[in-house]
Amino acid sequence: VTRSHRNEDRGGEHRWAFNGVEYPTRKLMCEARRAEYVRLLDEEGMNFTQAAHAVGVSKRTGKAWRNGRTRATGRNEKPLVDRYRSTMDKPRTLHPRHLSQEERIQIADRLRLGDSIRAIARLPGRDPGTVSREVERNRNPESGGYEPYQAQQKAADRLKRPKPRKAAEGTRLWDEIAAGLRRHWSPEQIADRPRPDLPDNGDTHASVETIYQAIYLQARGELKQEIKRAMRQGRTARRPQGGQGRKPRFREPMVMISERPPEIEDRAVPGHWEGDLITGSRNKSAIGTLVKRTTRFTILPHLPDGHDAEHARQAIIDKMQHLPKLLRNSLTWDQGAELALHKRTGASLDMAVHFRDPHSPRQRGTNESTNGLLRQYFPKGTDPSVYPEDHLDAVAEELNDRPRKTLGFMKPSEKIIELLDAA
Template sequence: MGRWVFDGIGYATRKQMCQARRDRYVELIRDGMNYTRAAKAVGVSKRTGKVWRNGRTRTTGRNEKPSATIWYRPDMDETKTINPRFLDLESRLHIADWTGAGWSIRRIASRLGRAASSISREIARNTNPDTGMYEPNRAQRVSMGRRARPKAARVRSVPGLLDYIRDGLKRHWSPEQIAGRLREDFPHNEDMHICTETIYQAIYVQARGELREEVSRALRTGRTVRRPRTGESERRPRFREPMVMISERPPEVADRAVPGHWEGDLICGRRNKTAIGTLVERSTRFTILLHLPDGHDAEHVQRAVIERMRDLPKLLRNSLTWDQGSELALHRRISTALDMAVYFCDPHSPWQRGTNENTNGLLRQYFPKGTDLGGYSQKYLDAVAEELNDRPRKILGFRKPSEAILDLINTT
């Protein structure tokens, strides 16, 4: 560790340490902390903070530029909205009144719409030890003080805890394994008992670079920043052109009562560098193979689908169901060119294309996994498809897919 230390990190020179302190001050101001508390958090006076914000003119006449901070924040002194999961002053006033009236904890919890354990914990933690009374205004002040930021990170305030986490990461333990082992190794030291989330916070947030090298080498994901988890409604669309999901597909497609509904996918070769497209008609199990010698991106796949299906009768061009692979990003072109609806399966739901998945398994007899699929010609693919379509199928009463689809064409 360097000679100059700030926030637990050593620096080789005093100038580097001062710059880190100044950057931290600017960061706190941008996050909404007021000037006085931000200065105190980084260990400088209010006057120094003011100089950092406004700049100054030295005796030599040289102007020192201010920090790139926000000069005026109208929301800085406003009371921040408390998350509804926290008790507010009004709720604490009710707790005090109802407790004094002799109400039970469960009755108070029911009235406030809270868990009984939350009310019990609130009273136990915030009762005044001097008077033995639950005082709502004092409880509010104490609670706000606990939420105040910045706080000393748990992994820094407990001696030896950060070193234990580092050692666990070096041995390729997961954060969950580290947290569990801490309880085994220190059964009587509750300060060493932390949850898995606390370790993740230490890795990604609170350690501020101290564990970055260990993370990149030891965490199984290899990530040094946390991946955001967004709800389904907040996810970015998969494609630029909106998808029509399988839930909107007509019911007659599911029971295979109407012909002309297809399922499609790719079977990939070695290292996913080559691929063959597969199309299977749901009612007859008739198979068409797509030749993709120039690549299996969206442009080439949509061309191949249109080329092979445009000569089919309209009766056999009702819909196409595909997974959410990027190879079908240009699905709107397919739908427009063939006058055929295109539907997409839900993520990680291959059973929604069960006929196609089964056919892909049969095709692996001809195209084993790990082989280069770019060397097969369209003529060879047509021969494989013809042999597959000439097999008697139990599901069709041992008729052949080629016979079943010819019957459909002849009836039009």
């Protein structure tokens, strides 16, 4: 077991030691301890509890490190609890959800008495299938009898499984993850997008949580900055989610969302869009966003000269007037003043315009979600007016080339082509 402690020399200065190395500050010592924790997980194949014990911190601190909490002041680090130290060198015990040694002995005794699997399962309160698999897995190949002590040892050995982390830096899986991040794909899109070009084994495929853990653990130094640029929200650590919808600013008579035809709600009919603005600092400039409800196809109207009602109307018309009539049925907006000329806009495009209720961003969930994706390209506080129209078109093209879970991991660009071909 490695330990860290504070030494005080004769001059009154504090020295912090870890693994036999002294550090001038506690922060540096904590950074070394976290690096050792990650190394034990990646290279030594330790599980979370073992690695935390080895560097002398609690499992809770280890979990915080895995979730990307890298501020190594030591203030939030919890020391190893004494009760953990007292059991570290003892043989590993299994979780209560697993069969215990006593239960396995009981199974063996009841089998010798000739009891059925169901009768045996009733006594310890286990599922008959659990008992049946346990017996078949641990029969002696020569005698055919069930051996409880060997079964217990095999179960403990299976749980240890010391091995490097699946998505450690330098593995092929991490290279695939990094490639997806550079294309601004989310971990879920990376995990669930079918990859027929990769071998169908566990070494090249990972769950969403495995990808997040790999990102948070390896977000250090220059790699941290690269990951921060690639992550959609610019985060390298877990943070609570939250937010509020924008307050309504337009109160003129309008057709409310409750008056929309029912087929718009269930996305059964194509051609229905949701729209909004992404605004810059102090709402002085903006970019328009138009998202098709059925395919998530995105269009970004250019607003270089302002986002008042006239400029917004003209930008929307410029982007949508060339679409087939099949794709121009309705537009749903929030109650922003930029759409004060909604009647003229609808008449020019021959499409209905609806408005959501105040304080109800979920009524335009598709557009709100897309705006969140676009903040990766246009962070809050930036000036959207500096981006030329061809840049907005390139961003929209990249967004339409991302696989989406709600589309069965098809891309919006693929889905809209499929829709037009069917029509």
